[in-house]
Amino acid sequence: MTSTGRRVFNVINAIILTGVVVVTLYPFVNIVARSLSSEQEIIAGRVTLLPRGFDLTTYRLVMSDSLFWTNYRNTVIYTVVATTISIVLTTCYAYVLSKQHLRGRGVLVGIAVFTMFFSGGLIPNYVLVSGLGLRNTIWAVVLPNAINVFNLLVMKAFFESLPVELEEQAAVDGLGTYGILLRIVLPLSKAIVATMLLFYAVAYWNSWFTAFLYLDRAELFPVTVYLRNLIAGATDATSTGSVDTDVAQVAANIKAVTMVLTVVPILTVYPFVQRYFVSGVMLGAVKG
Amino acid sequence: MVTLTKAPPTAPATPPKRARRPLIRDWQLYSLAVLPLLFFAVFRYAPMVGNVIAFRRFRPGGSPFGDDWVGLRYVRMFLADPTFWQVFTNTLIIGTLTLIICFPLPIVLALLLNEVRIKHLKRFVQSVSYLPHFLSVVIVAGMVGQLLSVDGTVNTLAGTEIPFLQRPEWFRTIYVSSEVWQTVGWGTILYLAALTTLDEELYDAARIDGAGRLRQTWHVTLPGIRPTMMTLLILNIGAFMAVGFEKILLLYNPLTYPTADVIPTYLYRLGVVSGNFSYGAAIGLFEAVIGLILVFTANSVSRRTVGTSLW
Numbered sequence: 001m002t003s004t005g006r007r008v009f010n011v012i013n014a015i016i017l018t019g020v021v022v023v024t025l026y027p028f029v030n031i032v033a034r035s036l037s038s039e040q041e042i043i044a045g046r047v048t049l050l051p052r053g054f055d056l057t058t059y060r061l062v063m064s065d066s067l068f069w070t071n072y073r074n075t076v077i078y079t080v081v082a083t084t085i086s087i088v089l090t091t092c093y094a095y096v097l098s099k100q101h102l103r104g105r106g107v108l109v110g111i112a113v114f115t116m117f118f119s120g121g122l123i124p125n126y127v128l129v130s131g132l133g134l135r136n137t138i139w140a141v142v143l144p145n146a147i148n149v150f151n152l153l154v155m156k157a158f159f160e161s162l163p164v165e166l167e168e169q170a171a172v173d174g175l176g177t178y179g180i181l182l183r184i185v186l187p188l189s190k191a192i193v194a195t196m197l198l199f200y201a202v203a204y205w206n207s208w209f210t211a212f213l214y215l216d217r218a219e220l221f222p223v224t225v226y227l228r229n230l231i232a233g234a235t236d237a238t239s240t241g242s243v244d245t246d247v248a249q250v251a252a253n254i255k256a257v258t259m260v261l262t263v264v265p266i267l268t269v270y271p272f273v274q275r276y277f278v279s280g281v282m283l284g285a286v287k288g
Numbered sequence: 289m290v291t292l293t294k295a296p297p298t299a300p301a302t303p304p305k306r307a308r309r310p311l312i313r314d315w316q317l318y319s320l321a322v323l324p325l326l327f328f329a330v331f332r333y334a335p336m337v338g339n340v341i342a343f344r345r346f347r348p349g350g351s352p353f354g355d356d357w358v359g360l361r362y363v364r365m366f367l368a369d370p371t372f373w374q375v376f377t378n379t380l381i382i383g384t385l386t387l388i389i390c391f392p393l394p395i396v397l398a399l400l401l402n403e404v405r406i407k408h409l410k411r412f413v414q415s416v417s418y419l420p421h422f423l424s425v426v427i428v429a430g431m432v433g434q435l436l437s438v439d440g441t442v443n444t445l446a447g448t449e450i451p452f453l454q455r456p457e458w459f460r461t462i463y464v465s466s467e468v469w470q471t472v473g474w475g476t477i478l479y480l481a482a483l484t485t486l487d488e489e490l491y492d493a494a495r496i497d498g499a500g501r502l503r504q505t506w507h508v509t510l511p512g513i514r515p516t517m518m519t520l521l522i523l524n525i526g527a528f529m530a531v532g533f534e535k536i537l538l539l540y541n542p543l544t545y546p547t548a549d550v551i552p553t554y555l556y557r558l559g560v561v562s563g564n565f566s567y568g569a570a571i572g573l574f575e576a577v578i579g580l581i582l583v584f585t586a587n588s589v590s591r592r593t594v595g596t597s598l599w
Contacts, residue, residue, distance in 0.1 A: 095317075202422055208424060
């Protein structure tokens with residue numbers, strides 16, 4: 001390889017990767033800029049990189065909406081409850097699946113893995129959740145997706161990598177299965193439990209469809225559904241043609257503000273937790 | 289394997305551990321599986337059984353499994369439904385476009401990232417490219433809406449006033465581009481992991497044989513990450529029929545139905561919104577079975593040709 005060719009490649013590569021970074025980041029920058037701009041500047045199509053006609057009125061407006069805060073609080077509650085349930089169930093099942101000697105282990109693995117490739121489908125699920133009387137309760141949001149099979153397999157792979165001797169020794173010392181799991185295995189598994197917490201928490205924080213499907217009362221919505229209704233409402237208004245300009249202007253601004261407020265928690269923790277996600281995904285990749 | 293239950297106090301008198309039946313010996317382990325199994329039974333397998341409503345007439349307030357057998361009535365109904373064929377075609381087109389474009393791009397990006405020798409720069413680009421993966425699809429749809437609105441950046445830069453999201457001819461482009469934006473960075477993770485395991489000596493050998501960089505990539509790097517590529521390809525094929533249901537539901541509107549409406553969105557409107565549960569379930573079952581066949585076929589083809597398979 002000549003060094004000239006190498007240098008040309010490096011330059012081209014740098015240009016491409018810079019392009020990737022710019023394209024990835026631009027929508028974020030644009031949303032923040034819009035959220036801080038005045039409605040007139042947005043409608044005129046002048047807001048791209050920087051806020052124009054700096055204006056915080058919309059932030060005040062959104063933050064004074066009690067429904068927004070109720071829905072924001074719901075998101076927090078749903079995320080905490082659902083993540084707790086998911087972690088407990090996933091840990092228990094992954095631990096059982098990691099025991100090579102267990103009779104029927106293959107069947108237990110199969111039961112979980114099959115659901116990755118075949119599912120009951122939207123309608124039967126909807127009929128079931130309605131039939132169980134879970135509609136308009138928190139359970140419709142936190143139960144139907146309690147175990148993510150991909151996460152389960154990642155955790156199983158981790159448990160399998162722990163030294164067997166430790167558990168054997170604990171058993172000889174008189175600890176039962178529960179004792180071994182709680183006092184030996186879990187303390188050694190902080191890294192994987194933390195990864196799973198992140199995986200589940202982000203998924204629940206971001207989810208909207210289960211809530212949209214099973215909740216009818218606005219005070220039960222998570223903030224994602226609040227945002228969805230805001231966006232859909234605005235779209236409906238524009239498609240009917242005759243919109244009050246004031247409403248349209250405020251809507252354009254409100255959408256940006258609500259998006260920023262919804263995404264801020266994720267962006268705040270992202271730099272700190274990102275490497276855990278990455279190592280978690282790679283851990284799963286080892287076993288496939 | 290060591291018995292996990294405590295030995296009773298009269299240990300010497302009990303029969304050898306081997307004689308204990310595994311079910312009794314491991315009862316505590318099995319007990320840990322009870323709640324998860326309950327979850328799978330109720331929220332995963334019961335809906336599969338619930339698909340029988342595709343062959344039975346469902347009445348609101350009646351049994352969730354339907355009331356009377358009607359045989360293939362609903363299957364015949366959707367096969368004769370022109371809208372069904374329209375959404376079926378849309379599903380195939382959007383699924384194929386997504387597969388063709390979203391599958392190879394992470395490989396390309398991973399190869400480019402792998403050539404970056406400055407560690408901090410590489411990590412920065414990676415961190416930025418993963419970011420969209422952590423966003424709610426509602427946010428992504430919102431961003432797409434803002435960028436493409438009449439007052440949005442795309443129109444501002446192009447000097448036009450096209451309402452992109454109201455135009456059927458734009459929908460597929462918009463959908464696939466936003467899908468690339470969301471997934472390309474995150475998709476590189478597994479490839480980058482696979483790339484670090486490649487043997488340096490193979491590159492040295494190739495270099496001695498006179499292979500340039502491109503030939504090295506072609507003959508050493510790509511075969512090296514082939515198992516990862518195949519695994520992800522099979523998984524992508526498995527998701528082919530499901531297409532980005534949630535995102536399409538957020539992005540489409542009656543004006544763009546001609547190109548945007550796919551099987552999952554159609555059966556959402558048909559089943560949940562209009563209450564034709566049996567009809568919707570029949571279409572959903574059809575879709576799920578095609579998905580299952582695709583993934584099994586891809587898996588066995590891959591196992592026979594390149595020796596990589598999911599199971």
